[in-house]
Amino acid sequence: MEYQHFSHRHLLIPHHFNEESEEIKCKACERLIIATEPFHGCLSCKYFLHDQCLNLPRWLHHPSHNSHPLTLLPTPTYPYGSYSCNACGVPGSSFSFSCAECEFDLHTHCANLPSTVVIDAHPHELKLTFDVPYDGNISIVCDVCGGGVDKRFWIYKCVDCGFDCHLNCVKTDQGTGLNQNQPDTAGGQPIRVNDALDPIRQAANQMMEDQLEMMRLQNQLNRTRMMANLMTWAWR
Template sequence: MKFQENQHFSHKHILNALKLDIGEEIDCNACEKPITDPLHGCNSCHYYLHDECLNTPRSLQHICHPSHPLTLLPNPTYSSRSFSCNACGSEGNAFSFSCAHCEFDLHIYCAKLPVKIFIDKHPHELKLLFNSPCKDENVVFVCDVCHGTVNRDNWVYYCSHCDFGTHSNCTTGYVTRKEEGNSSQSGNEYLMESTARKVEQIEAYNKAQEKLMAATLKAQIQAEGSRAVLDLVDSGSHRKYYYY
C-alpha cells in the first residue's frame, strides 16, 4: 500500500511509503537492521529504508570527531566496499557517517547512541566513552556483558564508580531516562542542547544587564530632573534686594 513518494539521494528511483505484509521480513539498506513499519522503498529494486534512516541528515558534527564534519555516505568508498566502524569496531557495508580526511567512519546507528544509559545488568548509569577507560596501555579492558575484550579505540559504556563497562553494541535493550537529564540524547544532540542552553543564559544575562542599565539611567534622569526643579524653585523663592 502506497502513501507518498520520496526522492532520496541514495537511490535513483522514487521511494514510496510502504507497509509490510504480515510475516514479511526485510532489512534496511541504510543500517542493515530489520525493518518494521513505517518504511519507504522501491519494490522493483528491493531497496528499503526505515523512515528514520530515510530522514538521517546528510552531515553531522559529532563530539567524538570535532576536527571535521562527518558526511553521510550511501556506500563505503574504500576498495574493499566495506568500512570498520570506529565506534563498535564491526564491519559495515551500507550507510555510514564518514570523514575522508581521517578515514573515520561510524554506522549511522552508532552515531546516534545516547551519551548516558541504564541497562538491566547494572544498577548505575553508564556513560559513553570514546575510548578505553584503561589508562595503562598494557591493560586490556574486558566487557562485563559478553566478557570479550574491547579495542582501546572503540566506544565503551562505563560506570567509573564500579569499574563496570560494556561494548557500545552490547547494550541491546538498554533504557534511557529523560528524568535524569540528558540520558536519552545522543552525544551530538547533548552538545547542541548544551550550547543552546548557554546561549539562552547569555541572552538572559544580557537582557538583565540592559534592564539594569535602563533602570539606572532612568533613575539618573529622574534625579537630575528633580534637582533642576529644585534649582528653579530655589531661584524663585529668594527675594533679591537692591541697595541704592
Template structure:
C-alpha cells in the same frame, strides 16, 4: 499515519511508504538492522529504509571528531566496498558518516548513540566513552555483557563507580550484519538452534522418564519375588483366604 513518497539521494527511484506483511523480515539498506514499521522502500529494487534512516541528516558535527564534519555516504568509498566503524569496530557495507580527510567512519546508528544509557544488568547510568576507560595500556577492557574484549579506541559504555562496562553494541542491542549473511538468516539459524536444544531437552526428559518407569517396574518385580519366596517358606500362612 500517512507518509509521503520520497526521492532519496541514496536511490534512483521514488521510495514509497510501505507496510510489512505479517511475518515478513527485511533489513534496512542504511543501517543493516531489521526493519519494523514504518518504512519507505522500492519493491522493484528490494531497497528499504527505516523512516528514521530515511530522515538522517546529510552531514553531522560529532563530538568524537571535532576537527571535521562527517558526511553521510550511501556506500563505502574504499576499494574493499566496506568500512570499519571507528565506534564499534565492526565492518559496515551500507550507510556511514565519514570523514575522507581522516578515513574516519561510523555506522549511522553508532553516530546517534546517546551520551548516557541505562541497562537491565546495572543499577547506574553508563556513560559513553570514545576509548578505553583504563589508562594502563596493558589493561584490557572486557565487556560485562558478552565477556568479549574491546580495542582501546572502540566506544564503550562505562560506570566508573563500579568498574562496569559494555561494548556500545551490547548496551544498545545494535547488531551489525555479518559478512555473507543477513540478520534474517542469523535469526533463522538461532531459531533452528533453539529448536534443536528443545528437541534434545524433550529426548533427555523422555529418556529419564523411561529409566524411572523401568526402575519402578524392577522394584515391583523384586517385591513380588520376595513375597513369593516368603509364601514358599511359611506355607502361605500369612495369606488371608476367603471362602464363598
C-alpha cells in the same frame, strides 16, 4: 508520500507489511525492518529504508570526531567496498557517517547511540566513552558478558565504579541491542534498558551500593572532623 532520496534514482513510496511479506532489510542500517516500523521503498529495485534512516541528516557534528563534520555516504568510498566502524569495529558496506580526510567512519546506528544508559546489571548510569581511559598494558573485560574489551573502540562506562560494558551488551527490552533510531539523551533522562539479573549479581550490586554509601559517610565524617579542628585552632 513519495520521497526522492539522494541514495536512489527512483522515488521511494510508503510501504506496509502484509501477511505474505518476506524479510526486508534496510539499505541504510542493514537491519531488518519489523512490522511496526514505517518505511519507504522502491519495489522494482527492492530498495527499502526505515523512515528514521530516510530522514538522517546529510552532515553530522559528532563529539567523537570534533576535527571535522561527518558526511552521510550511501556506499563506502574505499576501493574494497566496505569500511570498519570506528565505534564498534564491525565492518559495514552500506550507509555511514564518514570523514574522508581522516578515514573515520561510523555506522548510522552507532552515530546515534545515546550518551547515557541505565542497565539492570549496574545500579548507576553508564556514559558513552569514546577513548577507553586505561594504560595500554592493562587488559579489561566487559562486566556484563565477561569478554575482552578492545580498547580501540567505544564502551559504556561507570567512571566511579570502573564498570565497563561493550556497546552490544547494552540490551533493549527486546534483547536486540541498542535501538539505532533512539535519539541522544545528553542533558536529559538516561534511557532505561533491561538486562536480567541473577541473585549473585543482585547481591554484588547491593554490596557495591553499601560500600559507596560507607565511603560517602566516611568522607562526610572526615569533613566534619576537619571543620572541628579548624574551629579549635581559631579559638587558640
